[in-house]
Amino acid sequence: AIWMGKPEMVFKTLGKQITPANFYTFMSLWTDVEPVNRVREHPDFMDFAERIGMIAAWEKYGWPDLLPAPSPAN
Secondary structure (H helix, E strand, O other), X not given: OOOOOOHHHHHHHOOXXXXXXXXXXXXXXXXXXXXXXXXXXOOOHHHHHHHHOHHHHHHHHOOOOOOOOOOOOO
């Protein structure tokens, strides 16, 4: 689903957390090519990232280069 650029399918099939079984698939999210970029650019990606714990990890260890941290609210 990631390599086909199908965000909704990615969000549904990868479940609710990162596991050893789906870790390689998650690593593919950071490939800077089309159609993978469509998954990260999808409006629901941040909700998905929050649900599976990626945002908590980014806040602790740093945001990925392909997805800079959101600007602080004024």
